[in-house]
Amino acid sequence: MEAATYRRGSESRQGGPHPPRLPRLPGRPGARPAARRARTRPSGWTAISGAGYDQTVKRILMDSTAWLGRSATDVAGGFGRFGAFAARAGRSLPDTRTWLRLLGEQMTRIGVDSLPIGVFIATFTGIVLALQASYTFTGAVPLYFVGALVQKTMIMELGPVLVGLALAGRVGANIAAEIGSMRVTEQIDALETLAYNPYAYLVVPRLIAGTLMFPVVVAFADVTGILAGWVTALNLLDMTSAEFVKGLRLFFEPFDVRFSLIKASSFGFAVAAIGCYFGFHTRGGAEGVGKATTSAVVVSSMVILVLDAFWAAALL
């Protein structure tokens, strides 16, 4: 049986694209037989067969293999470059004279300045959690479990992950854009000519600040989310404080808090490291800075989700 596949009509002829064909009127002389029409897709798709089909399949396979090879090489190269970058940052740790005096400023920018967005996210997350828990539990589970669900979900998952994702945008983008701008305007080269180690000056303080301050923001977010859920329970769910607190304490484990803060700390390190990496490797002008910023946010967000799964598998 003759093999058949389809491709765009404009690609099927030698000589390249051609103007779109006029629609045929019913009963017009020269109209295609119904059987042939059935084998042909509408809107300009035509059939190819036999040797052409084999060549097309071969070309698609070769293109796909080449693309996969290039992608794998790019990814492996990226990991290698990130490893070298991290190693140089690690070797810069003893240069405390450079990074220690910059640490306070970075802790303020990464941590303190991020508190409003963390609290904002947590407030509405707490409200939604309480309302959805009440909706789910109605008639089946005692309502005081609302407190348990808000506490457990906020501390163990939504607090660190939602705040982490929000800060991947705020902090990661900020770091990548700032360092990327310094790269394209030769400010990083200038640092080196002035006898500074740019890793100690730019990377180390941001890494330490991210690792230390993300847990602080998440801790505030956890508490705020639970308080928001509590207030919602009192005002919208006809629960008493005693009921909410009963649920709150029912499944509380001190480990949950450690789990939340460990996750937040790893997210902070990842966001700062990825932002610094893409900033440092920025090429080109404003467009390069834009690309570096976008890459930093996208990769940070993905890494946060991967780390979230990793910690769940490793610690629970």
Added chain:
Amino acid sequence: MSIELRGIHKAFGPKRVLTGVDLDVREGETMAIIGYSGTGKSVLLKTVVGLLEPDRGTVDVDGERVGEMTHEELTVLRRRIGYVFQFAALFDSMTIAENVAMGLARMPDVGRDEIDERVARSLAAVGLEGYGDRLPSELSGGQKKRAGLARAIAIRPKYLLYDEPTTGLDPVTTTVIDELIRKMDEELGVTSVVITHDMTSAGRIADRIAMLYDGTIRWVGTPDEMAATDDRVVRAFVEGRPDLAEEAA
């Protein structure tokens, strides 16, 4: 020789930028390196201070091989070299005075009072007294270049490397910068390397001129020798004649 470049090769991916550069810069002289845009002049300058590593070849400064230096040795070398960037590369979150003080803060045995004094003197030397509290964004292009020069001379370097110090400036500001470069050479006794494609500037400031062409040094000589040279590539560049350049190619 104070700076010796031997057989410098540098490529970026498939693009071979430098293909065997040999150049000597003598102590106390001002050497201008001229050449068409994109021929690797800035790349060459960056190899001197260790910002870029050549793929092949050696760079010696004061008899020390830059490529074999440890990080600490490179730091010590950089304290002897002032680098003036093409677009000044001022730290935009800092004031001009803080920018000028950056290099001084890394110098051993330089106290706060001495830093303040040297910052003031450096700014005065480039005609920017009273500009210390301003941000780079508040300065004109020429003022930024002068601030970049002030930052470079504040560390009292033995060498000054200029990467296109007059590019993008108006003729009057260009003359001011050229005079500043001569003044630095005469008053501070530094050895200077100036990257430029402005022949008027090169003639004004240089003791010798080297032309980088097709990845190598095509020609070296004094400005007078350059004016009299028969080399068609050099003449095409100096006189701005594409017809000669095409013939030579």
